Amino acid sequence: MSFNSFVFLPFILVILSLYYIMPHRKQNLLLLVGGYVFYGAWDFRILFLIIISTLVDYWAALSMERITSIARKRFYLAISLIVNLGILGFFKYADFFISGASDFLALFSLKVSLPVLNIILPAAISFYTFKTLSYTIDVYRGQIPPTHNIVDYALYVSFFPQLTAGPIERASALIPQISTPRSFSKDKFIEGLWLILWGFFKKLVISDNLGLMVNIVFEPGRNVTGVEILLGVYAFAFQVYCDFSGYTDIARGIGKLLGFETVLNFNLPYISRNPVEFWNRWHISLSTWLRDYIFLPVVYASMRRIKKPLGRLKVENQAYIVGTIITMLLGGLWHGAKWTFVAWGGFHGLLLAGHHVMTRKKKRKKKAKKIKIPGFIKIVVFFHITCIGWLFFRADNMAQAWEFLRRLFLNFSLPANIAETIFPLVFYLPMLLIFEAWLQNCDDPRQRPGWKVILGPLAVSLILLGIVLFSVPGGQGFIYAQF
Amino acid sequence: MRNFKSKLIIIQWIIIPIALFWVAETFVGRTKPVREKVWYSRADEIASNVKLDYIFVGSSRVAAAINERAFEDFMRQQLNRRIECQNMGQGYSTIQQHYMGIRNLFEKYPDRMAGAVFFFEAPGEMANIPYYTDWNGKWINSDRIQMLIPFLQLKDYFNFMLKSGDEWGDKVHTSFKYLLNPFKLIRHREKLKEQLDIYLRSELMDIIIKYNRNLIREKQGALDLARKGGIKTADVDIRRYKKMAEDFAKEMMDAEHEFSDWDHTILWQLIQMIEAKHGRVFFFYMPVSSAQKRVFDSPVHKENEKLFDKQLKKYNLVILQPDFSYVDSDFPDSWHLRSSRSGEFTRKLGEAYLKYINTSTGMTYKKQ
Numbered sequence: 001m002s003f004n005s006f007v008f009l010p011f012i013l014v015i016l017s018l019y020y021i022m023p024h025r026k027q028n029l030l031l032l033v034g035g036y037v038f039y040g041a042w043d044f045r046i047l048f049l050i051i052i053s054t055l056v057d058y059w060a061a062l063s064m065e066r067i068t069s070i071a072r073k074r075f076y077l078a079i080s081l082i083v084n085l086g087i088l089g090f091f092k093y094a095d096f097f098i099s100g101a102s103d104f105l106a107l108f109s110l111k112v113s114l115p116v117l118n119i120i121l122p123a124a125i126s127f128y129t130f131k132t133l134s135y136t137i138d139v140y141r142g143q144i145p146p147t148h149n150i151v152d153y154a155l156y157v158s159f160f161p162q163l164t165a166g167p168i169e170r171a172s173a174l175i176p177q178i179s180t181p182r183s184f185s186k187d188k189f190i191e192g193l194w195l196i197l198w199g200f201f202k203k204l205v206i207s208d209n210l211g212l213m214v215n216i217v218f219e220p221g222r223n224v225t226g227v228e229i230l231l232g233v234y235a236f237a238f239q240v241y242c243d244f245s246g247y248t249d250i251a252r253g254i255g256k257l258l259g260f261e262t263v264l265n266f267n268l269p270y271i272s273r274n275p276v277e278f279w280n281r282w283h284i285s286l287s288t289w290l291r292d293y294i295f296l297p298v299v300y301a302s303m304r305r306i307k308k309p310l311g312r313l314k315v316e317n318q319a320y321i322v323g324t325i326i327t328m329l330l331g332g333l334w335h336g337a338k339w340t341f342v343a344w345g346g347f348h349g350l351l352l353a354g355h356h357v358m359t360r361k362k363k364r365k366k367k368a369k370k371i372k373i374p375g376f377i378k379i380v381v382f383f384h385i386t387c388i389g390w391l392f393f394r395a396d397n398m399a400q401a402w403e404f405l406r407r408l409f410l411n412f413s414l415p416a417n418i419a420e421t422i423f424p425l426v427f428y429l430p431m432l433l434i435f436e437a438w439l440q441n442c443d444d445p446r447q448r449p450g451w452k453v454i455l456g457p458l459a460v461s462l463i464l465l466g467i468v469l470f471s472v473p474g475g476q477g478f479i480y481a482q483f
Numbered sequence: 484m485r486n487f488k489s490k491l492i493i494i495q496w497i498i499i500p501i502a503l504f505w506v507a508e509t510f511v512g513r514t515k516p517v518r519e520k521v522w523y524s525r526a527d528e529i530a531s532n533v534k535l536d537y538i539f540v541g542s543s544r545v546a547a548a549i550n551e552r553a554f555e556d557f558m559r560q561q562l563n564r565r566i567e568c569q570n571m572g573q574g575y576s577t578i579q580q581h582y583m584g585i586r587n588l589f590e591k592y593p594d595r596m597a598g599a600v601f602f603f604e605a606p607g608e609m610a611n612i613p614y615y616t617d618w619n620g621k622w623i624n625s626d627r628i629q630m631l632i633p634f635l636q637l638k639d640y641f642n643f644m645l646k647s648g649d650e651w652g653d654k655v656h657t658s659f660k661y662l663l664n665p666f667k668l669i670r671h672r673e674k675l676k677e678q679l680d681i682y683l684r685s686e687l688m689d690i691i692i693k694y695n696r697n698l699i700r701e702k703q704g705a706l707d708l709a710r711k712g713g714i715k716t717a718d719v720d721i722r723r724y725k726k727m728a729e730d731f732a733k734e735m736m737d738a739e740h741e742f743s744d745w746d747h748t749i750l751w752q753l754i755q756m757i758e759a760k761h762g763r764v765f766f767f768y769m770p771v772s773s774a775q776k777r778v779f780d781s782p783v784h785k786e787n788e789k790l791f792d793k794q795l796k797k798y799n800l801v802i803l804q805p806d807f808s809y810v811d812s813d814f815p816d817s818w819h820l821r822s823s824r825s826g827e828f829t830r831k832l833g834e835a836y837l838k839y840i841n842t843s844t845g846m847t848y849k850k851q
Contacts, residue, residue, distance in 0.1 A: 222722075418688075454495060
């Protein structure tokens with residue numbers, strides 16, 4: 001089930017109407033059953049995967065609590081990692097690696113036709129796998145105690161607002177909210193309704209309309225000019241932002257209706273001036289997950305292995321670069337079993353590593369002559385750099401990505417149907433920018449100037465009217481729900 | 484004073500949204516796409532004034548191939564009287580929708596609909612309407628949910644919810660549309676969005692051309708295709724349609740199965756209803772592009788054709804075969820007959836119809 005499907009409305013109405021008349025433990029049970037109905041609505045067969053993952057990690061965490069031996073703890077952690085990554089690897093990456101192996105062997109003139117399994121990708125598998133992994137790793141590290149209530153833990157894994165596309169909430173933040181009674185709060189409820197409304201506007205009006213144009217530009221085999229590609233990539237940058245941040249807003253909004261506080265996942269990422277700032281603002285729950293569970297362990301491991309500086313590059317800088325590249329490549333692969341995602345991750349890895357080296361150099365040359373670049377220019381330049389990454393992210397395959405990059409620089413002519421291409425950007429994007437500038441990513445719009453008098457009801461009415469008039473008939477699924 | 488202020492703050496939350504929606508609703512009601520009657524609402528408008536003589540039923544291929552004016556002119560010349568003809572061909576329509584549309588017309592205007600002649604696109608299973616479906620099949624195309632709403636009577640709505648094979652998401656969506664149907668803003672929102680997009684794009688193009696004289700505006704509708712019945716004429720859509728024709732043909736060939744139980748189909752219920760109201764039904768063969776013809780030539784389809792012929796004979800029905808030759812280039816999007824040939828095809832169909840009537844009744848309808 002998707003937030004933008006019509007079945008979701010009766011679903012959430014039923015959940016809400018029962019939720020606040022129930023005692024705490026029954027509320028949890030209701031949300032758990034709701035989560036399974038929500039997830040099983042795609043295909044009830046995939047439910048068994050989430051249940052296996054839940055049971056294994058619940059058992060592994062409890063087993064780790066009972067023992068003191070690090071080696072035994074490591075054994076239970078290994079079981080959790082093998083089961084979760086095994087499920088993820090098989091269902092998401094098996095075909096990718098099989099076809100990759102065939103291609104690799106073909107390089108050596110070995111024609112081996114390995115059977116492609118055509119496995120159906122279970123929705124949201126990457127999201128809940130990362131959630132469950134963080135739980136067992138945190139228990140292993142002794143950062144959180146394991147939960148003894150199976151319903152609480154199962155609800156943590158399958159909490160339906162976050163199930164499809166995150167945010168990847170940590171157990172330390174969500175489980176305490178699950179285990180303690182929640183009461184109705186009018187303020188939270190209003191904030192929730194606002195986030196849901198704003199999220200739907202971003203998804204249904206901005207993202208879906210930009211998506212129509214993006215699909216045309218990226219249609220395989222279509223002869224497009226550099227101008228169209230540039231506009232298409234701009235559109236995709238905002239499509240993916242509105243799609244994903246819209247989803248997150250709805251998820252956070254529903255969480256608030258149910259009395260939960262969910263981590264902030266986006267913080268106006270396109271005003272970033274460098275890659276580090278971008279990853280502090282974009283998909284924050286993933287970037288912090290990658291930092292804590294991949295980047296830092298890899299950096300520490302690298303520092304132990306790297307013995308001496310490489311030219312002027314100190315040991316810790318080398319470790320940082322290795323950690324960043326590996327983390328971002330894996331982060332790219334997490335998005336999907338395609339080389340374009342790996343390239344996107346690698347591109348951001350290089351940006352982060354390059355930025356790290358540059359800032360170190362700058363610090364050394366602190367006293368040298370300084371050229372001050374205005375912040376606005378930095379934002380514009382970095383947005384365009386991000387767009388190169390988005391080109392890889394959206395491209396159907398690497399061949400299309402390279403071809404588009406070539407045309408972007410060598411065939412920069414105005415197409416005859418320019419109005420067709422530029423129209424969604426000219427018409428829909430200003431709506432987003434005006435509201436974003438006013439709201440400034442505030443959960444509670446009542447704090448914004450003018451809300452109390454006229455602007456509040458006017459904004460809500462315009463957003464509702466916008467959804468009625470401009471949402472794309474039929475709509476499109478959430479991009480990140482595929483991951 | 485403080486109390487008054489807080490009341491005002493609350494009241495604005497009622498007044499501003501209502502005022503804004505009222506303005507939008509009034510404005511929308513005055514726009515051309517909303518005032519313009521199409522499909523069965525157009526037929527309803529005509530039947531409220533005059534007798535409807537001939538009705539064509541089918542998909543957007545019928546919308547493209549049948550030229551109402553050409554048919555009316557031809558029949559007027561032949562019969563020496565004015566006739567009223569309506570083309571109900573519509574893309575994304577389903578046989579359930581046609582059934583209810585025709586039923587509603589008969590219920591509302593029994594006298595003006597009595598004796599009407601219905602022409603049905605011969606079942607090639609290529610159109611969006613699988614003729615062999617029953618009430619447990621899909622009533623709507625997920626992308627065009629609003630098309631069902633105008634036909635639904637309360638009993639239909641319950642049948643739709645309980646019987647139809649549509650997805651639950653679509654059923655809930657339909658329920659919303661059904662409940663909110665009195666609001667023009669909701670009822671016509673898809674049409675409004677489409678028209679608004681076209682208008683704004685056109686305005687934007689004017690501005691761009693003003694600053695870049697090298698660009699020439701692409702002539703809208705330059706392609707020789709009818710601009711009705713849900714047929715799209717934009718560049719992008721033509722490419723999509725061509726690909727769709729290929730994909731659809733493959734899909735249909737894979738899905739085709741032998742079918743003989745015509746008595747339990749909606750199509751047959753519709754035929755019986757029309758005949759009970761003293762109407763007549765004819766089927767006719769449509770011109771199709773080679774991409775679509777591949778399906779008709781498949782062995783399963785040939786077998787189905789025989790079974791369908793058997794059914795027609797049982798009920799004294801015929802398929803008219805207009806003497807019309809065509810080539811692949813007559814289908815600019817591999818799907819619909821080009822506009823400039825629709826008049827000729829329609830006249831040939833009229834000829835085939837009169838020829839059948841003349842020979843089967845021994846009467847001559849030729850102008851004396």
